[in-house]
Amino acid sequence: MTATDSVVAGDTxxxxxxxxxxxxxxxxxxxxxxxxxxxxxAVLGVLAFGLVPFGFVIWFALHDWNPLVGIFTWSGxxxxxxxxxxxxxxxxxxxxxxxxxLLMVMNISLAMVLAVLINxxxxxxxxxxxxxxxPVVVAAxxxxxxxxxxxxxxxxxxxxxxxxxxxGPNWLRDPRTALLTVVVIQxxxxxxxxxxLFLAALQGVPSELKEAARIDGAGAWRSFxxxxxxxxxxxxxxxxxxxxxxxxxxxxxxxxLTEGGPGRSTTVISYLLYQTAFRQNxxxxxxxxxxxxxxxxxxxxxxxxxxxxxxxxxxx
Numbered sequence: 001m002t003a004t005d006s007v008v009a010g011d012t013x014x015x016x017x018x019x020x021x022x023x024x025x026x027x028x029x030x031x032x033x034x035x036x037x038x039x040x041x042a043v044l045g046v047l048a049f050g051l052v053p054f055g056f057v058i059w060f061a062l063h064d065w066n067p068l069v070g071i072f073t074w075s076g077x078x079x080x081x082x083x084x085x086x087x088x089x090x091x092x093x094x095x096x097x098x099x100x101x102l103l104m105v106m107n108i109s110l111a112m113v114l115a116v117l118i119n120x121x122x123x124x125x126x127x128x129x130x131x132x133x134x135p136v137v138v139a140a141x142x143x144x145x146x147x148x149x150x151x152x153x154x155x156x157x158x159x160x161x162x163x164x165x166x167x168g169p170n171w172l173r174d175p176r177t178a179l180l181t182v183v184v185i186q187x188x189x190x191x192x193x194x195x196x197l198f199l200a201a202l203q204g205v206p207s208e209l210k211e212a213a214r215i216d217g218a219g220a221w222r223s224f225x226x227x228x229x230x231x232x233x234x235x236x237x238x239x240x241x242x243x244x245x246x247x248x249x250x251x252x253x254x255x256x257l258t259e260g261g262p263g264r265s266t267t268v269i270s271y272l273l274y275q276t277a278f279r280q281n282x283x284x285x286x287x288x289x290x291x292x293x294x295x296x297x298x299x300x301x302x303x304x305x306x307x308x309x310x311x312x313x314x315x316x
Contacts, residue, residue, distance in 0.1 A: 054294070057287045057290050057291060057294075058287070058291060060283060060284055060287035061079050061080070061284060061285075061287035061288040061290070061291050062074065062075065062076060062077070062079070062284075063075055063284045064078070064079075064284050065282075065283040065284040065287075066281050066282060066283065066284075067281065067283065068281045075284065079284050079285050079287070079288035080288050080291075082285065082288070083288055083289070083292060088264070088267075088272065089269070089272065089289065089292070091264060091267075092264065092267045092268060092269045092271075092272040093269050093292075093296070095179065095264070095265070095266065095267060095268050095269075096248060096268040096269045096270075096296075098179065099179060099182070099183060099247060099250065099266075099268055100244060100247040100248055102179075102180065102183045103183050103186055103187060103243065103247045104240060104243050104244055104247060106183065106184070106187045107186075107187045107190060107191050107194060107243055108194060108236070108239060108240060108243060110187065110191050111191050111194035111195045111197075111198055111239070112198055114132055114191065114195040114198075115195050115196075115198035115199040115201075115202055116202065116224075118132075118195070118199060119199055119202045119203065129195075129199075132191065132192045132195055133192035133193075133195065133196060134192070135188055135189050135190075135191075135192055136189070136190065136192040136193050138189075140189070140252045140253075141252060141256060143185075143189050144185065144252055144253050144256045144257060145256065147185045147257070148172075148256065148257055151171040151172055151181055151185075152171075152172075153170040153171075153173070157171070158171075172257055172258055173261075173262055174262070175262050175263055175265040178258055178261070178262060178265050178266050179265055179266050181257075182253050182254065182257060182258065182266055185253055185257070186247070186250065186253055189253075190243070190246065194239045194243065197235055197238065197239055198232070198235060198239065200235070201231075201232035201234075201235035202228065202232065204231075204232075205227070205228050205231050205232065209227050209231070210223055210227055210228070213226065213227050230313045231313055232313075233311060233312040233313045234312055234313060236312075237304065237305075237308050237312050240304060241301055241304055241305070244297075244300060244301070244304070245297060245301065248269075248270070248293065248296065248297050248300075249270055249293075249297075250268060250270060250271075251270050251271060251274065254266055254267075254268060254270075254271045255271065255274070260272070260275065269289065269292070269293050269296070270293060272289060273286050273289045273290055273293065274286075276289060
């Protein structure tokens with residue numbers, strides 16, 4: 001049978017068979033559609049509760065707005081110009097940087113130490129882990145109120161120190177100790193989450209690499225710094241970013257414990273925003289402070305993300 005005969009006989013297999021790769025294209029389109037369907041709620045949430053409200057904040061910052069007296073007038077960039085010469089804002093920004101830096105160093109260092117400890121197979125380690133993680137699930141206000149009693153002038157901590165013959169300071173009313181006290185309270189509130197993240201990273205380090213380092217003569221400390229730390233740097237990057245953002249946005253402990261005092265020693269930028277809006281009723285200027293806080297947070301986050309290529313393992 002010739003090729004012509006086969007066509008005449010109705011051999012149309014080449015015409016009915018779909019081209020190679022058509023099925024894979026349909027599957028790729030289906031997977032893309034499923035991915036979009038799963039991602040769309042999160043995207044819509046970011047738009048509805050993030051970008052759109054922030055757009056309104058920028059709009060409000062361009063106005064002189066006092067709802068108590070019914071003022072809402074266009075002021076252009078006046079609020080932002082006012083920021084540049086406001087010593088209270090820049091002082092609060094300095095306090096914010098001090099608070100954030102102290103909290104990050106103390107939180108991340110303590111979380112790493114705790115993660116290394118609970119990564120050991122020791123008796124009672126589960127209870128130890130639960131003890132340090134439990135503050136994470138405690139309501140922030142309840143946690144702060146407990147500590148308010150403990151650090152009061154006649155509270156539990158000073159009572160303990162007095163039993164040792166040491167007279168403790170008034171932790172929250174002394175400008176020299178107030179900020180550090182709030183930092184310590186926040187560290188113990190959130191260190192459990194970072195501890196768990198570090199623990200997961202430590203357990204993901206291949207045991208073969210640590211064994212090879214031991215065979216090469218590296219001690220436990222050298223193996224930790226030369227093998228373990230480089231391999232968990234992506235987790236360190238994640239922890240540092242989320243800890244920094246949480247520190248910049250702190251409010252509850254400042255409001256409950258010190259209300260920004262004594263003086264302005266604990267007035268961070270987020271609390272100054274609250275005071276400006278809800279105590280001075282200057283919502284336009286408070287919105288400008290909110291834009292400044294956003295830009296600071298965005299800039300510091302971008303700086304950490306850019307620096308990851310220099311020190312984070314497997315980051316390109």
